[in-house]
Amino acid sequence: MASQVYHDYTGFTNVTSFSDAFNNFNQIESLNVFEKLWGSYYYYMGNDIFATGLLFFCVHELFYFGRCLPWFIIERIPYFDKYRIQETKLPSNQEQWECLKSVLTSHFLVEAFPIWFFHPLCKQIGISFQVPFPPITDILLQLTVFFVLEDAWHYWFHRGLHHGVFYKYIHKQHHRYAAPFGLAAEYAHPIEVALLGFGTVGIPIIWCIITKKLHLFTICVWIILRLFQAVDAHSGYEFPWSLHHFLPFWAGADHHDEHHHYFIGSYASSFRWWDFVLDTEAGPKGKQSREQKMKVQAEKKTQ
Ligand SMILES: [Zn+2]
Numbered sequence: 415m416a417s418q419v420y421h422d423y424t425g426f427t428n429v430t431s432f433s434d435a436f437n438n439f440n441q442i443e444s445l446n447v448f449e450k451l452w453g454s455y456y457y458y459m460g461n462d463i464f465a466t467g468l469l470f471f472c473v474h475e476l477f478y479f480g481r482c483l484p485w486f487i488i489e490r491i492p493y494f495d496k497y498r499i500q501e502t503k504l505p506s507n508q509e510q511w512e513c514l515k516s517v518l519t520s521h522f523l524v525e526a527f528p529i530w531f532f533h534p535l536c537k538q539i540g541i542s543f544q545v546p547f548p549p550i551t552d553i554l555l556q557l558t559v560f561f562v563l564e565d566a567w568h569y570w571f572h573r574g575l576h577h578g579v580f581y582k583y584i585h586k587q588h589h590r591y592a593a594p595f596g597l598a599a600e601y602a603h604p605i606e607v608a609l610l611g612f613g614t615v616g617i618p619i620i621w622c623i624i625t626k627k628l629h630l631f632t633i634c635v636w637i638i639l640r641l642f643q644a645v646d647a648h649s650g651y652e653f654p655w656s657l658h659h660f661l662p663f664w665a666g667a668d669h670h671d672e673h674h675h676y677f678i679g680s681y682a683s684s685f686r687w688w689d690f691v692l693d694t695e696a697g698p699k700g701k702q703s704r705e706q707k708m709k710v711q712a713e714k715k716t717q
């Protein structure tokens with residue numbers, strides 16, 4: 415059965431390779447290059463369930479490790495040492511290798527199975543995968559909503575994971591590295607991966623159940639951006655051009671590194687507002703801002 419990625423295949427010639435598929439889609443002038451590539455991929459694969467599963471698995475591997483690679487190189491160039499947040503020594507090659515093995519095992523054993531159920535689930539709840547894609551304004555709005563909601567989910571469940579048995583049996587694994595590095599972003603217990611991963615995958619699903627409006631391409635872009643955010647937050651580097659200098663509410667490595675360093679506080683993933691409003695910012699900077707707030711409040715009372 416041909417893919418359901420497009421509604422009308424009249425005029426399409428026989429397809430034996432990806433470039434044949436692309437040549438067919440290339441004739442549809444109303445599609446942009448991303449839509450043509452997306453359509454060709456599904457059409458060439460000829461099995462939508464397999465195509466979605468493989469696409470998401472490859473996107474995860476490619477963009478996670480692809481984003482770790484520049485950090486891996488930067489760590490080995492002494493020029494960048496002055497930008498390291500913590501002066502402590504980086505974990506050894508052996509320790510990083512252990513981390514890589516653990517992350518890969520979790521990708522292949524834990525994630526490789528449920529991913530094949532993703533396409534049937536999308537069909538069930540109405541996440542579309544056909545071309546053309548929705549308008550860019552819809553995509554941008556949904557990405558913003560996902561970032562804000564995931565951050566809230568992450569803040570509360572991550573904060574919860576720091577309590578008693580949850581920490582001892584689940585979250586302790588992620589805190590093995592007090593000075594994190596990119597690859598350590600997904601170094602976590604499988605229960606933590608599922609719980610915090612729900613913020614990334616479950617929120618778009620709930621969004622679609624409620625609004626009936628979501629495209630698989632948007633989820634793909636969202637996952638890539640979220641992977642970049644997570645890897646960068648663990649990079650261990652703070653540059654004068656880091657994003658939070660331009661967007662003061664963006665968390666970045668500066669924020670999450672303090673969480674690993676001081677262990678208590680700075681629980682959110684992408685933004686600083688939860689930790690700021692609820693007074694849970696980590697480290698000396700957090701302490702200073704808490705003291706400042708208390709001082710302002712005390713002055714107000716005495717006036
Ligand atoms: Zn933690």
Ligand SMILES: [Zn+2]
Nearest residue numbers: 588648670674
């Ligand atoms: Zn972390």
